Amino acid sequence: MLPASAGHRWRSRFLMRWQEACLLGCWLSLCAAESFFACPSSCKCNSGNLEVDCSGLGLSSIPSDIPTNTRTFLFLNNKLSILPGAVFSNLSALQRLDLSNNFLDQLPQNIFSDLGNLTELQLRNNSIRALDKDLLQHTALLRQLDLSINGLAQIPSGIFDDLPALRSLSLRSNRLQSLDRVTFEPLTSLQHLQVGDNPWECDCNLRDFKHWMEWFSYRGGKIDQLACTLPKELKGKDMRMVPMEMFNYCSQLDDENSSTVLDNTGPPCTKGSPAPSKSKSGPETEVEPSVGCPQKQRYRPVSVRRAIGTVIIAGVVCGIVCIMMVVAAAYGCIYASLMAKYHRELKKRQPLMGDTEGEHEEQKQISSVA
Structure with missing residues (x-):
């Protein structure tokens, strides 16, 4: 049996070896974590929040050695003009992607198909002119999307169908x-x-979108000013403030277009279709003028002038009624002040009139006694 001193010495050695083993294990785990989150050359990385920042380096391509567990990738203020289709295929954990202030002019259809955890996408200040309707099909968790300062001329229908969580959208400064x-x-x-x-x-x-904006504002959404450029009668005015009378002619145009489509049962015509040639043989017959391609109905400024005239007339009538009310109120005040002055003077004269009546009564009593 070992003495007590030897047992105590053995336990102390065992504890020291255990502590050394724990420290060695922690050091090895830290080294493994650092090697697992290897930062690309010339970029700045933060292993704490798994962020890779390659902004402002003048890069024309995205580094290929980005760690697969990166959650935030910043690539602002560079010279990126082309995105390969599989450049983000290994970054399925990515949550925030910022490609602002580059030279991108188009985006491949499946460029974001592997970013199922993406919540923020910044594409501000590029040269993007068109978007594919399936571009954001696999980013259902996206909450913030910035497409401002690009060359977008239209937004394809269906591009936002798979974004139920989107809260912020910017389309400023496009075409x-x-x-x-x-x-x-x-x-x-x-x-x-x-x-x-x-x-x-x-x-x-833009009429139907005006209705949607009013509904969006009614349910608490915030939207900046949508200032009209055309027609010139509405230039600079917010679309939400334009009276609905301006669009009364739209239903008439729809009816005319529908009736034109129903009446035109002949073959479809094109803009540059040649006129039908006359037959050389046989007697010349009078040819009825063809209907031809129906021209697109242009905007009718007459309706705009009528609507503006209606608003002006309503404003003039309201102004006249207000002036009459002000005049009536002033007349009432003047009349009330005059009547008050008259009553004050009448009250001042009543005591004098009362003294003369008393003297007449005393004289009547004296004459009756005599």
């Missing part, structure tokens, strides 16, 4: 002239929408 409300109806969680600084044409093509 948009009209929008379709059907494109924005699937965005049930949208709270902030920016559409300013676009050449909006406030005609029938």
Whole structure:
């Protein structure tokens, strides 16, 4: 049997070896974590929040050695112009992607198909001119999307159908002239929408989107000013403030277009289709003028002038009524002040009149006694 001193010495050695083994294991785990999150050359990395920052380096391509567990990738202020289709295929854990201030002019259809955890996408200040309707098909968790300061002329219908969690959308400073409300109806969680600084044409093509904007504002959504560029009668005016009388002619145009389509049962014509040639043989017959291609109905400024005239007349009538009410109120005040002055003077004269009546009564009593 070992003595007590030897047993105590053995236990102390065992504890020291155990502590050394624990420290060695922690050091090895830290080295493995650092090697697992290897930072690309010339980029800045933060292993704590798994962020890779390659901004402002003048890079024309995305590094290929980005760690697979990266959650935030920043690539601002570079010279990126082309995105290969599989550049983000190994970054399935990515949550935030910022490609702002580059030279991107197009985006491949499946460029974001592997980013199922993406919640924020920044594409601000590029040269993107068109978007594929299936571009965001696999980013159902996306909450913030910035497409401002690009060259977008239209937003394809169905591009936002798979974004039920989107809360913030920016389309500022593009070349948009009209929008379709059907494109924005699937965005049930949208709270902030920016559409300013676009050449909006406030005609029938924007009427349905105006209704959607009013509904969006009614349910608490925030939207910046949608200032009209055309027609000139509405230039600079917010689309939401345009009276609905401006669009009364739209239903008439729809009826005319539908009737034109129903009546035109002949073969489809093109803009450059040649006129029918006359037959050389046989007697010349009078040919009825052909209907030809129906021209697109243009915006009718007459209706705009009528609507503006209606608003002006209503304003003039309201102004006249207000002036009459002010005049009546002033007359009432003057009349009340005059009557008050008259009553004050009447009260001052009543005691004098009372003394004269008393003297007449005393004289009557003296004469009756005599």
